Amino acid sequence: MRNARSDPFTPGFGNLPRIFAGRSTELNDLTGMVDRLRDGVYEQPRMVTGDRGMGKTSLLLQFEQEQLEAGRWVVRAAATRDGAVIARLCRGLADVLWEHDVAGQLAETARSVLARLAGITVSSLGVSVDREHDTGAMSVGDELRDLLTATARLAREHDTVLVLLIDETQNIDLDTLGQLFYAIQEVQGITIVERDGDSGAMRRDSLPMAVVVAGLPGLVGRLKRAGSTFGERSRPHRLLALERPELLVALREFARDGGAAFDADAADIVADACGGYPYFLHVVGSHVWRAGDGEVIDAEEALLGVRQAAPYLADFYDQRLAEIGQLQRSYLATAATIPPEQRTSAVVAEALGRPSSQLGSTLGALIDTHGLLRSDGTGRLVFALPGLDRFLADRSP
Numbered sequence: 001m002r003n004a005r006s007d008p009f010t011p012g013f014g015n016l017p018r019i020f021a022g023r024s025t026e027l028n029d030l031t032g033m034v035d036r037l038r039d040g041v042y043e044q045p046r047m048v049t050g051d052r053g054m055g056k057t058s059l060l061l062q063f064e065q066e067q068l069e070a071g072r073w074v075v076r077a078a079a080t081r082d083g084a085v086i087a088r089l090c091r092g093l094a095d096v097l098w099e100h101d102v103a104g105q106l107a108e109t110a111r112s113v114l115a116r117l118a119g120i121t122v123s124s125l126g127v128s129v130d131r132e133h134d135t136g137a138m139s140v141g142d143e144l145r146d147l148l149t150a151t152a153r154l155a156r157e158h159d160t161v162l163v164l165l166i167d168e169t170q171n172i173d174l175d176t177l178g179q180l181f182y183a184i185q186e187v188q189g190i191t192i193v194e195r196d197g198d199s200g201a202m203r204r205d206s207l208p209m210a211v212v213v214a215g216l217p218g219l220v221g222r223l224k225r226a227g228s229t230f231g232e233r234s235r236p237h238r239l240l241a242l243e244r245p246e247l248l249v250a251l252r253e254f255a256r257d258g259g260a261a262f263d264a265d266a267a268d269i270v271a272d273a274c275g276g277y278p279y280f281l282h283v284v285g286s287h288v289w290r291a292g293d294g295e296v297i298d299a300e301e302a303l304l305g306v307r308q309a310a311p312y313l314a315d316f317y318d319q320r321l322a323e324i325g326q327l328q329r330s331y332l333a334t335a336a337t338i339p340p341e342q343r344t345s346a347v348v349a350e351a352l353g354r355p356s357s358q359l360g361s362t363l364g365a366l367i368d369t370h371g372l373l374r375s376d377g378t379g380r381l382v383f384a385l386p387g388l389d390r391f392l393a394d395r396s397p
């Protein structure tokens with residue numbers, strides 16, 4: 001029955017959607033990375049970037065679920081500005097160890113690292129944390145390296161892979177980021193030399209530790225400016241809006257999940273209105289769902305739902321625009337009035353009546369810091385948030 005209770009759409013952030021749309025390229029790559037590490041082959045860390053609400057956390061959650069089902073040891077930590085990400089990782093590692101280190105194989109060093117680094121004690125009774133713990137002057141990078149090494153070795157003995165998922169990486173201060181990436185690189189550089197039982201040949205295995213970091217697009221530039229090579233050493237995945245065919249498949253599945261169906265016109269209307277942006281998919285989808293109670297969602301209900309969702313989308317755009325300064329705003333407003341195929345920085349500068357050279361830092365901030373624009377690789381500027389150009393153009397006098 002189609003009603004508010006059966007609404008399959010879940011607007012919000014950081015939740016795992018009932019239906020996971022698209023992202024098969026990214027998921028295949030992440031799965032392949034873990035499979036190869038399981039075989040002892042080195043794999044670069046992966047860096048997932050994307051605008052707010054583009055689905056980074058959902059991708060990590062979906063991947064985590066799949067990996068847990070495959071028996072991998074997954075530790076996920078979201079960074080906050082208080083610098084607690086390492087303590088959170090330690091906590092996750094301690095939980096994994098407590099769950100799997102049944103025979104107490106974990107080296108005593110790792111136990112003492114957990115105690116020193118995060119005030120964590122792992123015993124047969126469980127995991128406990130000393131909240132007053134102070135890391136003092138110790139080398140966090142080295143300690144973390146030892147802990148990750150010990151855990152990855154244990155994972156190898158259990159024929160599995162330690163999977164580290166770090167979300168909201170843009171929040172980590174540069175000092176902590178340096179220590180974290182140092183530890184990761186050190187562990188990934190360790191090889192174990194073994195003679196192959198069948199062929200007798202020497203094999204050099206990497207430790208099975210997979211790393212995925214996720215964050216806002218500005219992360220890449222921030223790492224570069226801080227002199228970190230992590231960005232260059234990891235394989236990037238930039239999440240963009242979902243493609244139309246993926247979107248249409250997902251809409252069909254969402255509707256089926258709730259016990260209804262979109263007719264073809266209604267599906268097109270919803271797809272147009274959300275532009276493939278995952279957050280909008282839920283906001284628009286939910287309003288359209290609730291615009292009627294029949295088993296088939298038709299175009300009329302879709303149009304009504306889209307109209308009702310519009311103020312929420314406008315709010316979202318307004319919030320994003322509130323982050324930026326006046327010149328950046330006029331840059332965007334002007335760019336929005338130029339047809340997408342002609343939208344280059346030179347054309348925007350001309351329309352603004354200023355030399356391009358004066359607008360470099362404005363454009364740089366819109367791309368790197370705010371992630372509102374990106375370059376499509378051929379010099380054209382693209383609005384990262386679907387529909388923001390239409391929204392601005394409709395508003396301009």
Ligand SMILES: Nc1ncnc2c1ncn2[C@@H]1O[C@H](COP(=O)(O)OP(=O)(O)OP(=O)(O)O)[C@@H](O)[C@H]1O
Pocket residue numbers: 010011012013014015016017019020021022023050051052053054055056057058059216278279280282
């Ligand atoms: N592939 C997907 N299929 C269906 N829904 C999705 C998908 N990706 C994200 N969503 C939904 O979109 C919303 C935003 O996603 P999410 O919180 O993962 O974005 P994010 O990139 O992590 O944003 P932020 O930068 O604010 O943390 C959530 O409601 C989520 O359920």
Ligand SMILES: [Mg+2]
Pocket residue numbers: 013014056057058167
């Ligand atoms: Mg997120």
